[in-house]
Amino acid sequence: MNQYVNKKFSNQYKATIGADFLTKEVQVDDRTVTMQIWDTAGQERFQSLGVAFYRGADCCVLVFDVTAPNTFKSLDSWRDEFLIQASPREPENFPFVLLGNKVDLEPRAISTKKAQQWCQTKNNIPYFETSAKEALNVEQAFKSIARNALSQQAQAVDLYNEFPDQIKLTNTAKSNNSGDSCAC
Amino acid sequence: MDYELPTEFDIIIVGTGIVESIVSAAASRIGKTVLHIDSQDYYGGFWASFNLEQIDKLCERNQNANVDISADVQLNEGERLIQIGNNNFDLKNTSQKWSIPEKLELKDVSENVEGDNCDVTETEADNGTGTEEVWTQEKLMRESRKFNIDIAPKIQFARGDFVELLISSNIARYSEYRSVSRVLTWLNGELEVVPCSRSDVFSNPKVSVIEKRMLMKLLGACMDSEENEFKDYKIKTFHTYLNDKRLTDNVIHYVLYAIAMSTVDTPCSEGVENIKRFLNSLGRFGKTPFLYSMYGSGELSQAFCRLSAVFGGVYALNQNLGGFVFDAENKFKGLVCGKQQVIKASHLVMGIEKSPEEFVKSVEVSYISRGIFITNGSVKGSEKEHLTLLFYPLKGGRELCNVIELGTLTGTCPKGIYIVHMFTKQINTPKEDLEECVSKLFQSEKEDSDVKDARPQVLWSFYYSAPDTNTANLRKDVPENAFLCPGPDCDLDIDYSIKKAKEIFNSMYPDVEFLPRAPDPEEIIIGDGSDEQIPKK
Numbered sequence: 001m002n003q004y005v006n007k008k009f010s011n012q013y014k015a016t017i018g019a020d021f022l023t024k025e026v027q028v029d030d031r032t033v034t035m036q037i038w039d040t041a042g043q044e045r046f047q048s049l050g051v052a053f054y055r056g057a058d059c060c061v062l063v064f065d066v067t068a069p070n071t072f073k074s075l076d077s078w079r080d081e082f083l084i085q086a087s088p089r090e091p092e093n094f095p096f097v098l099l100g101n102k103v104d105l106e107p108r109a110i111s112t113k114k115a116q117q118w119c120q121t122k123n124n125i126p127y128f129e130t131s132a133k134e135a136l137n138v139e140q141a142f143k144s145i146a147r148n149a150l151s152q153q154a155q156a157v158d159l160y161n162e163f164p165d166q167i168k169l170t171n172t173a174k175s176n177n178s179g180d181s182c183a184c
Numbered sequence: 185m186d187y188e189l190p191t192e193f194d195i196i197i198v199g200t201g202i203v204e205s206i207v208s209a210a211a212s213r214i215g216k217t218v219l220h221i222d223s224q225d226y227y228g229g230f231w232a233s234f235n236l237e238q239i240d241k242l243c244e245r246n247q248n249a250n251v252d253i254s255a256d257v258q259l260n261e262g263e264r265l266i267q268i269g270n271n272n273f274d275l276k277n278t279s280q281k282w283s284i285p286e287k288l289e290l291k292d293v294s295e296n297v298e299g300d301n302c303d304v305t306e307t308e309a310d311n312g313t314g315t316e317e318v319w320t321q322e323k324l325m326r327e328s329r330k331f332n333i334d335i336a337p338k339i340q341f342a343r344g345d346f347v348e349l350l351i352s353s354n355i356a357r358y359s360e361y362r363s364v365s366r367v368l369t370w371l372n373g374e375l376e377v378v379p380c381s382r383s384d385v386f387s388n389p390k391v392s393v394i395e396k397r398m399l400m401k402l403l404g405a406c407m408d409s410e411e412n413e414f415k416d417y418k419i420k421t422f423h424t425y426l427n428d429k430r431l432t433d434n435v436i437h438y439v440l441y442a443i444a445m446s447t448v449d450t451p452c453s454e455g456v457e458n459i460k461r462f463l464n465s466l467g468r469f470g471k472t473p474f475l476y477s478m479y480g481s482g483e484l485s486q487a488f489c490r491l492s493a494v495f496g497g498v499y500a501l502n503q504n505l506g507g508f509v510f511d512a513e514n515k516f517k518g519l520v521c522g523k524q525q526v527i528k529a530s531h532l533v534m535g536i537e538k539s540p541e542e543f544v545k546s547v548e549v550s551y552i553s554r555g556i557f558i559t560n561g562s563v564k565g566s567e568k569e570h571l572t573l574l575f576y577p578l579k580g581g582r583e584l585c586n587v588i589e590l591g592t593l594t595g596t597c598p599k600g601i602y603i604v605h606m607f608t609k610q611i612n613t614p615k616e617d618l619e620e621c622v623s624k625l626f627q628s629e630k631e632d633s634d635v636k637d638a639r640p641q642v643l644w645s646f647y648y649s650a651p652d653t654n655t656a657n658l659r660k661d662v663p664e665n666a667f668l669c670p671g672p673d674c675d676l677d678i679d680y681s682i683k684k685a686k687e688i689f690n691s692m693y694p695d696v697e698f699l700p701r702a703p704d705p706e707e708i709i710i711g712d713g714s715d716e717q718i719p720k721k
Contacts, residue, residue: 020494021357022705041493045187046500050227052359052486055479055595087329163593166478167363167469169347169356 026146033146037061044078054086058149059095061141066100066129069109075118095148096125099141104131189500189521192528193219195692196519198268198505199535201229202678203669205488206685207533209355210699211692212495219527220492221519223250223268225502227489229535230273230650230671231336233482233596236328239646240280242335247274247537255506255520262512265520266540268505273537273549273671275335276649277613283629284643286321317600319560319643330598332480333556336650336672337588337605339364339573340475341461342468345679347475350487353699358487360478362594363470368564368574368587369442370624371434375564375574378442380462380472395435402429402439406459414452422455423448441577441584445676449581474573474676476588479595484678491702508532508540514663531692532666536653539668547656551610551649552674553617559602561640562589563625569593576606576621583609585621586676602640607650609674614647654680667691 019039026033038057043049060082064071079096088094100115112129119125126148128141194216197208205227208220226232229247248269255265340346340361350356367378379385385396405413417425422444426436440446443462444455465473477483493499506520518528536544562570571594574587585608592599604625606618627637654673662668667688673680686698 020705041490042496043490043493043499045498046189046503048499048501050486050489052227052479052483053490055360055483163362163478163595165362165593167361167475169350169361169469169475171351 024142026143028143028146028150031150033150035142035146035149037142049081049085051085054082057082057086057088058152059097059145060086061097061099061145063099063101064110064115065102066108066110066115067102067105072110072115072118079122092123093152095145095152096122097141097145097148098125098127100127100129101132103129103136104134189219189498189525189527190217191525193217193498194529195219195531195533196221196527196529197533198222198519199229199538199669200224200227200485200489200501201231201535201669201671202485202488202681203685203688204229204533204535205485205492206682206699207667207669207688208492208497209353209488209495210685210689212492212497213353213699213702214693214696215495216693218492218497219500219519219529220489220497221500221503221505221521223248223503223505223538227501228335228482228485229537230275231482231485233332233334233480236325236331236333239331239333242275242278250502250504252504252506252523254523256523257506257509257520257526259509260511263509263517265507265509266542267507268534268540269538270541270544272541272544272547273651273653275651276551277615278646278648279615280644280646282321282644283641284319284321284324288318288320317560319601321644324558324598324601324643327598330592331603332482332596333603334481334596334605336481337607338477338481338484338672338678339588339676340477341677341679342465342470342473342475344461344465344677345682346677349682349699352701353491354702354704355487355491355699358490359483361469361475362478362571364472364474364476364573365470365570366572367442367472367474368572369438370574370576371437375625377564378438380443381466384471391434392432395432398429398431398435399438402426402431402435403443403459403463406456407463409456409460414456417452420452421448422446422450422452425452425455441575445575445584447577447581447584472573476571476590476594494702510663516663516666530665533688534666534668536658536668536671539662543662543666543668546661547653547658549651549653549656552607552652552672553610553612553614554648554650555606555614555618555622556646557604557606557622557626557642558597558644559604559626559640559642560600562591562602563587563604563640565638576624578608578617578620582611583674585618587621587625601643607674610649614649618647 019041021036021038024035024037026035038053040049040053043053062075062078064075075098083091083094098115098119100110116127119127126144128137128144130137130141132138195211195218197204197218197220200220200222208218212218222229224247234242251267251269253267257265259265367380368375369378376390379388379391385391385399391399414425423440426440444450444458446455446458462473469475489499504522506523508519509517509526511517516532518526520526563572569591571591572589576585576587578585585606588605590596590603592601597603606621608617611617625639627639627641651671652673653670656670658668658670669688670681670684689698
């Protein structure tokens with residue numbers, strides 16, 4: 001995630017501590033898309049991602065480590081978990097993207113073919129092999145993510161507007177109906 | 185996912201209620217290592233929101249599920265193992281009731297198009313603009329996941345401590361809110377909209393020109409609170425003050441029961457303070473001073489937990505907890521997780537329901553009468569969907585009954601459905617305490633075919649008594665390095681809970697800033713091999 005947004009890669013291997021969410025603008029077919037990429041902040045380690053984490057997601061990126069077979073094995077349960085928690089309107093068509101990360105490392109445990117097969121059984125999820133460390137394929141992968149999220153919106157026009165007039169708390173926020181200030 | 189919990193932390197927090205979660209965020213934020221753990225598999229404890237299936241099981245639910253007392257650990261001399269959890273703060277008098285059939289009866293199907301029962305009702309709903317949607321238990325259960333039903337519903341003041349804390353700490357980015365769109369009151373046997381803002385007052389057809397002037401002048405006097413204005417009312421009630429002002433009954437009603445959220449017994453100074461709080465929160469986010477968190481009040485604790493996790497807090501729900509280890513001087517040493525692992529920490533913070541019995545044996549509990557209703561329409565129908573707050577003055581000198589009505593736009597229920605929360609200080613049973621309000625707002629259950637009742641029908645109801653430990657002393661009987669967090673109180677907002685969390689934090693870490701602003705992600709520079717996150721100023 002950091003490689004993608006900041007073009008930096010942190011060598012320290014401290015799981016994902018410190019990662020929160022990052023914002024990035026990408027060009028997809030003449031459109032500028034602002035992506036917010038949310039990290040699990042380590043809360044997934046003991047299956048403790050709360051339902052609040054999944055709210056309003058337009059795309060889900062699953063990442064496994066091509067040198068660690070157990071990370072590949074748990075993809076199914078993560079996909080299921082997402083669909084249960086996020087409960088999207090059309091679970092079958094919800095956009096997922098799969099990234100096989102750390103392709104710069106040896107020995108490789110999960111072959112490209114094996115990963116692609118898994119993707120085929122899940123309604124053809126796009127698959128990318130990446131190296132966050134060497135910035136390999138990261139840009140392409142996130143473009144695909146943006147495109148998929150957009151297609152989801154195109155299909156359900158009111159997706160974005162399911163809950164209009166939500167308020168983000170900021171110091172400067174004013175209601176649309178201002179003029180209604182203090183009664184005195 | 186083959187992770188193992190580390191064996192030592194600065195602080196272990198058991199339970200994921202609001203107070204615990206705020207302490208967790210504050211401690212992680214200043215670099216303390218935090219283990220935040222819960223025996224339940226969901227966040228929030230008594231502050232959680234549940235879907236319809238989960239709430240169905242709530243009555244059987246034990247807040248201390250997954251507490252395993254058969255731990256097998258080696259203790260040092262003088263150390264003892266104490267069981268986690270107690271039953272002193274369980275929900276009581278729970279009663280759940282469906283008022284609609286489980287499925288549609290067969291005769292209804294034959295009159296309609298082919299298909300199973302459920303399709304029939306949906307077809308009707310789509311075509312019929314005039315016909316009412318027919319709800320069955322089966323149909324609602326199928327939409328179970330669209331429900332987020334608060335066990336402790338909360339409304340925030342737009343300029344209250346909660347909102348200010350969320351903004352100043354930068355935790356606001358983890359949650360979203362909706363403005364309460366109208367405040368109602370029960371006046372002369374009807375629901376009336378309370379004029380909140382200046383423009384509301386002037387556009388309200390039910391308030392005469394003279395009353396408008398009276399109201400504005402009175403609110404102005406309360407905001408300025410000049411000493412002379414209230415000097416004769418130090419020991420008098422706010423109601424007496426209003427009466428002496430020679431206002432009309434309507435104006436007194438709006439001010440006393442709605443804007444001041446008071447009763448005839450409220451002292452004058454308190455009434456004035458309440459008015460100030462109300463008016464101060466106006467005009468910030470939306471038309472009323474109030475906010476509700478999208479997807480339910482259960483999201484609140486998760487926002488704080490997220491910040492804690494981002495700053496390194498370790499999260500583990502659904503854990504088997506074997507007990508607390510205390511030493512000979514009654515000092516907390518560690519938590520037994522599973523049967524054998526002892527995790528050490530210098531401080532223990534726990535939700536009151538997770539406390540060993542011996543620390544809470546003298547804690548006094550009062551109760552809140554709560555009712556939750558799923559209905560098929562708003563208590564006061566209108567063209568657009570409203571998020572409604574109503575303070576209902578109960579007869580007999582009782583406290584107000586708080587009523588919150590949530591529609592589908594809050595992300596807490598499916599389309600066509602409303603959730604109504606009612607709560608007040610408990611006097612009798614929840615059902616008896618809320619009966620007056622229920623009978624005024626909803627259709628009576630005894631059908632009267634002659635008169636068409638325009639009020640919403642209750643499809644499902646759930647009554648319970650919830651413990652309130654707001655006034656209890658939570659330091660007595662508790663070891664020095666252990667702290668108890670109170671559960672939800674009867675207040676509308678959670679400002680008191682924030683105060684409690686801050687107290688606990690300051691007891692552990694005096695003179696350290698409580699939840700300073702967290703950097704935005706783009707302010708964090710990730711260096712090569714460097715451990716620190718350096719916020720750019």
